[in-house]
Amino acid sequence: MTLVPVSLVDVASYLPGEPVPTEYFTRFARSERMAKNVMFRAPKGRHHIGREQTAVDMVERAVQPLVRRHGAQLLSRVDVLLTHTQLPDNPVLGAGPEIARRLGIRPTHVYDVHNGGCAAFVHLMALASMILRTTSARTALIAVTQNCAGTVFTQTDIRNLAQAPVPGDGCGVGLLVKGEGAPILDTECRTYPEFAGDMGFSTHGTRKYWEPGEGQVCVSFTESKITKVFARGNRLVPEVALAVCERIGVKGRDIDTLVTNQPNRLFLRNWHDALELPAERHPDTFDTCGNLFAAGIPVTLDTENRAGRLRNGSVVLLAAFAHAGDFAGAAAVRWGAAA
Template identity: 25%
Template sequence: MSRYSRITGTGSYLPPRRLTNADLVAQLAATGIESSDEWIVERTGIRARHFAGDGVYSSDLALEAAKSALTAAGITAQDIDLIIVATSTPDMVFPSTACILQAKLGASGGAAFDLQAVCCGFVYALSVADSMIKTGAANKALVIGAEVFSRILDFTDRTTCVLFGDGAGAVVLEASEAPGILASDLHADGKHAGILCVPGHVSGGKILGDPLLKMDGQAVFKLAVGVLEDAARAALAKADLQASDIDWLIPHQANIRIMQSTARKLKLPMDKVVVTVDQHGNTSAASIPLALDTAVRAGQVKPGQTLMLEGVGGGFTWGAVVLKF
């Protein structure tokens, strides 16, 4: 008998502090940086984002999203035997945010680790958890994307600081006799590391290099639109499906223009694309599960539908997952 993995519950969490473009523009103006709501919306599609408060970490956001997903799945934290947290903004150098979250959940005993693939982290993490469940290494997994990107933004660089927000999204993935995760396609190309990175590290109690996000926006855009189409088509081919079989495309919420370009190349109308970037900004590894949960709770995504999840991020990493919800 074949063994598969299926998503049985979704959850998400946004910190209470919401900044509209007008709020952020006013904050930037106080430091002499010019921007406008129109400039941000035209280039990104973003209208608002959430920032975590002082003393709130990725594990705190992950905890709330995880509890919501567990409730939706009808299980408890003690039932979980695998936790994977995709994050580029961990609570500390070590231990992993996943282990910190495990303690907060009271779910000790199972495997727990972080996965770092930046904005494509959730796609990578979901694929890893799927593989572990299929091989019997785990039965019930929490797969979470959680970020506090506001901590690594350069608020003197208007081209990047307006893009990102904080948040968390989670899914419960369980072993099943019926297919759930149908196929995945993952890639990376390290020679592009410099176009999106935080080029700093801790050494001898000091920060060496620059601990703030740097991005070559044009280079990222050009690379993203090509590789996302390729990964989507490769995952569909592995699942023996066509783009027309997709009920919902749930992409990494980086930029509305990248999302529109991907949908156009797959010949999917935008009314089949889940869009939350306007209200959440780019929440990196959290953006796909956050968008998924938003769509589930809004009644858009329904059981039995076919979903395409895809992301691209620093590394450079990219990938796609096709699943039956």
């Protein structure tokens, strides 16, 4: 059966505030042993969301370049709105309806998708493609927001931890349409539920995060789990990437550009080595943005696109894994996005 073509016709992004230097964190005591772990080697810079800034604010800012390039009528054509927010501003309500209100749109389909983690942009691409192919909808806006660096990782009890300097905040959005232009050639999404319990989110005590009391909430790993996560990440991203390559009839080494999530320098090196790609075909925004989690792929895509380094007609492969390895995804696009 021939699938209805769906295209990723544009991407845009937003980074909040001025760059935050690593010196912000080195003022506070850090565990040197943990800081030397490859998972926690700090980038040179990152951005932090402001205390009064929300995920919806970031999406609104990220969408503006799309409006400038495609015209004000773009938003009236959005039938599908899919969002992923790392740290929901309101844990009861999703961001989707508030984003729709802020943008002045009334999509037929609005979904807030909380799983997918660092691979959420690929996950939303796959979901948006499915909706566009199986309904009358023609235009989808997908938005992923990482907003816990300036909130969680600057807390007084957290900012001295080895992992605190690694995350950065940012937002990326993608515009998908039914039809040719910049076709999504294939997607692969895999869930690994056996790894879902290996990343914690706790107050480092008995208090639940919503209960009053002492103890600041943070994502946490034990050292033994860090080793396992590193091994999984090295394996999962090449697996899903090469699965997509095989189906579209392209060798990994022949991909024009590989764009992944940006967790640390060693993952980046290992991933392009596994695909037999030179480093220059695997863009790296880690040192300027830190680990942007779900926003890493669209921010890097937008950076490369605005710099003119993504050639129209080239094959761009997106790949990432999430959390402690409970999800991984990849997508291939015949590039043709606006810039």
